[in-house]
Amino acid sequence: MFDYRKYVLGRLSQIGPRYLPFADVASDEVPLSRLLRLSLFQVTVGMALVLLVGTLNRVMIVELDVPASLVAIMISLPLLFAPFRTFIGYKSDTHHSALGWRRVPYIWKGTMLQFGGFAVMPFALLVLSGYGEAVDAPLWIGHSSAALAFLLVGAGVHMVQTVGLALATDLVEEEDQPKVVGLMYVSLLVGMIASAFVFGALLENYTPGRLIQVIQGAAVVTIALNLIALWKQEGRDRERAMSTVEAPPFSQAWRGFIRTSGATRLLVIIALGTFGYGMADVLLEPYGGQVLGLSVAQTTKLTAVLAAGTLLGFGLASRVLGRGLHPVTVTWLGAVVGVPAFGAIILAAQGPSLWIFVAAVLLAGFGAGLFGHGTLTATMRSAPRKQIGLALGAWGAVQATAAGIGVALGGVIRDTIAFWPAFESSPALAYTPVFGIEMAFLLLAVVALGPIRQRRREHRRKKLIPS
Amino acid sequence: MSTNDPDKVWPTGLTLREAEEVHSYLIDGTRVFGAIALLAHILVAVTTPWLG
DSSP states (O other), X not given: OOOHHHHHHHHHHHHGGGGSSSBSSOOSSOOHHHHHHHTHHHHHHHHHHIIIIIIHHHIIIIISOOOHHHHHHXXXXXXXXXXXXXXXXXXXXXXXXXXXXXXXXHHHHHHHHHHHHHHHHHHHHHHHTTOGGGGGSOHHHHHHHHHHHHHHHHHHHHHHHHHHHHHHHHHSOGGGHHHHHHHHHHHHHHHXXXXXXHHHHHXXXXXXXXXXXXXXXXXXXXXXXXXXXXXXXXXXOHHHHHOOOOOOOHHHHHHHHHHSTTHHHHHHHHHHHHHHHHHHHTTHHHHHHHTSOOOHHXXXXXXXXXXXXXXXXXXXXXXHHHTTOOHHHHHHHHHHHHHHHXXXXXXXXXXSXXXXXXXXXXXXXXXXXXXXXXXXXXXXXHSOGGGHHHHHHHHHHHXXXXXXXXXXXXXXXXXXXXXXXXXXXXXXXXXXXXXXXHHHHHHHHHHHHHHHHHHHHHHHHHHHSOO | XXXXXXXXXXXXXXXXXXXXXXXXXXXXXXXXXXXXXXXHHHHHHHHSOOOO
16 A cells, blocks of 8 residues: 555655755865855845945935934944954854754854844934934934944844854865955955945935835845855754763863964954054045045045955955965065055145056055955964864954944044144145054054064974974 | 654654754744834834824
8 A cells, every 4th residue: 555654754854954954965075156155144244334334324414314423323333242253253163053053053143133133223213313203202212222223233243254254164175265265355345345336326315215125125135145145054963963072161262262372463463454454444535535636436436446456455365375375474465565555645645646546545455455365364274173263253353343443543533633723724634644553553563473474484494404 | 652762863854953953043033033023113103103
């Protein structure tokens, strides 16, 4: 007799795993298409960053009439969460799951937080700006809900990026890591550029309804892209699931990590260089407009030149690192290149040559690309496989904090100097100190890199001459 | 026959504990969606009160 039950169970067991979100075989060779798919999470991170720092910054001030200081506070709230990246990374290293998963649960939770923040954000912003009946609502409702929305998105972004990068590192062999780092950076940049254009076009004719559509649309896109990115990436691991080894507590893991040779120095270098390059990000456009007299369309192209330089930097870094150049050398190159670039940007205010300025901006972008790639690859290589999440968390915490402070301080310093009556006649003078500080910080990074390079040289010499 | 055997692999290719973990993501997700939806509705009610 036909055994219907057995037949159905047999069929079910065949199709079952296909509809479950994990890779059943942890293959040795991960094809590029799969890595490309994984890099989609960086697109959503880029989208969230542009929406928070770029689009909403403008919409809140111009269209919603929220005081600029309140906007600045709201936008910097996600920064508060950056140091927790280290802890998230550690948690994902030591996560205990019946499936043997370490990274996917955290990326998924981060995605939910990011989605939740975006889903609530448009209404929170409308309440904050006193739209409709919200004029009569107590102030704290708008303030606290907007703060909550920004915090949720920020926490989600930090979580997704940290653990996502750790997953990407898990998937590939060490010699392929530069390629993956390049891919992740390019995806982030592409996500930022594409979403800046899309948000700009969608919000050209602003209405409150359109704002809700755009932000909630971003929420849906976040979930969709991250689901596609995560699908079947991390394999099930019954051995890891069964293991009963107690993970060391965070403080112990952290102390162990910081004690590995060069870890602290590397973090300091990352902070110095990122701070230096971060300060320029928001000031190049107004500098071009106010000092060099460029039109709005021209300054937008300036940002494109900076991005093109960064892409070139990523490309070159991936290439030379793949051929065996040490990431510390690439980091050093990235910091060194920035010094003359910012010097030329300062001098451009004196000379009439626009081309020198454009070339300097390209060079600055190029240096930033090399520096970012070099430090991330160095971080990936510096940590043992079991501590990748912790190391990438520390990288992200330092990088995000330094970039955020750099952007904020750059604006503050320029504004303070510009308000000085003596400088009102020449706007260039307000920018010169900022670019000067950037040069100084990049030089500090170069100096701090010295001992690491020295140690490597000695190490190599010892290898060449066996005593 | 025991349905509580933790090592038994069910037709989906999962053991009981693995299946429960997959299910827990679904439950947590529903809770988060619910909380977010509730908050969003309250905020909308503040701007455009539809309950009168």
